[in-house]
Amino acid sequence: MKKLLVALTMVIFVVGLALPGVAVEPQPIDDGYGEVYEWTGTAWMLLNPAERECELYLQGSQHEQYRWQSDTAAEICFGPYYPPHPEPLRSNDLFVKNYLHYFPWIEMVIWNNDIVWDVFKPGDYMGKVFMLYLQANCPVLIHFGSGTFPAPIGFDFDPLDKDGKIISGEVTIPDTGPTSADNKWWQYSMLKETNIGTFPDEIEVMYWWEQGTVDDWLDPHYVTTTVPLKTNVVDSPKGPFPAGWVKAPTLNCDYTIIPDSLELHEAKYIMFYEDINVEPCDSEGKYFDEFVITIVPDP
Numbered sequence: 001m002k003k004l005l006v007a008l009t010m011v012i013f014v015v016g017l018a019l020p021g022v023a024v025e026p027q028p029i030d031d032g033y034g035e036v037y038e039w040t041g042t043a044w045m046l047l048n049p050a051e052r053e054c055e056l057y058l059q060g061s062q063h064e065q066y067r068w069q070s071d072t073a074a075e076i077c078f079g080p081y082y083p084p085h086p087e088p089l090r091s092n093d094l095f096v097k098n099y100l101h102y103f104p105w106i107e108m109v110i111w112n113n114d115i116v117w118d119v120f121k122p123g124d125y126m127g128k129v130f131m132l133y134l135q136a137n138c139p140v141l142i143h144f145g146s147g148t149f150p151a152p153i154g155f156d157f158d159p160l161d162k163d164g165k166i167i168s169g170e171v172t173i174p175d176t177g178p179t180s181a182d183n184k185w186w187q188y189s190m191l192k193e194t195n196i197g198t199f200p201d202e203i204e205v206m207y208w209w210e211q212g213t214v215d216d217w218l219d220p221h222y223v224t225t226t227v228p229l230k231t232n233v234v235d236s237p238k239g240p241f242p243a244g245w246v247k248a249p250t251l252n253c254d255y256t257i258i259p260d261s262l263e264l265h266e267a268k269y270i271m272f273y274e275d276i277n278v279e280p281c282d283s284e285g286k287y288f289d290e291f292v293i294t295i296v297p298d299p
Contacts, residue, residue, distance in 0.1 A: 026218060028111055028131070034058050034221040039124040039230040039275070053121040054278075058129065058220060060114030068103035080159065099162045104138035104152070104297040112220055115274070122280045124230060128223050131216070132270040132293075139298035140258040142270070144291065145181035147253030148172045151296040168299035173292060181251035184276070184287035197283040204277040205248040205289065206233065209256070210241050212271040227273055245275055248289070257298050 034056045037044040153169040186201030232244030236254035
């Protein structure tokens, strides 16, 4: 199975700055089975481990980094960043001008991005799936699936007074291939090659996410919070965390903004929960979906 992608928007600049030292994030428990809950119509009920009607297996991790770096064409002692020019002679009037541009950086880790549901009986199931670790010196925009959103695209620098400003523009993730969030669609039969299923075989999917704590990060196999009721379905919140479940097809173009804060400088933990509705009319077989998450500084 392909892994959930994490896109990282990088912009190259002439200015070369070393990446600041960052703390090593605590490592969560590695792959293993997680708790699964079933919607009873009024509440979430933990599945009986003796019946094992559905299993949730979590594994895999991916570590990416966002930073600014120098243009490869830049050479020591050459402009145009510092064009040489003569200075008039002065007496007892020596100046030291010291400039510093501290560019935005984001440290990000996605954990449990390779998700396997084994379903042995129709039902509506929920569990905690993938998690995001974020550390940054700037506001962060987390964009889901395909769509257009603002992101840094360049650096505007004035060589006279040394003023610099990051230029933002529209960036588009195309609605093609594995980028878009969707329900899980039937791919093939696990029973016999000649079985073509009963079109349209589709597992409806919803997601809910919230900010967690380091304890949530260290305990990825358990539901560590009060999850919204199954009936609490909301539109894409576009900015804040959702107050309820968001249907997977509407997740595209949705985003969550994490404001700049001292807490974000240390670490933020975002927990994602998935709901799958497996109906009796769905054929046996493999179902699959894959989508991209893009994390950039929020302009």
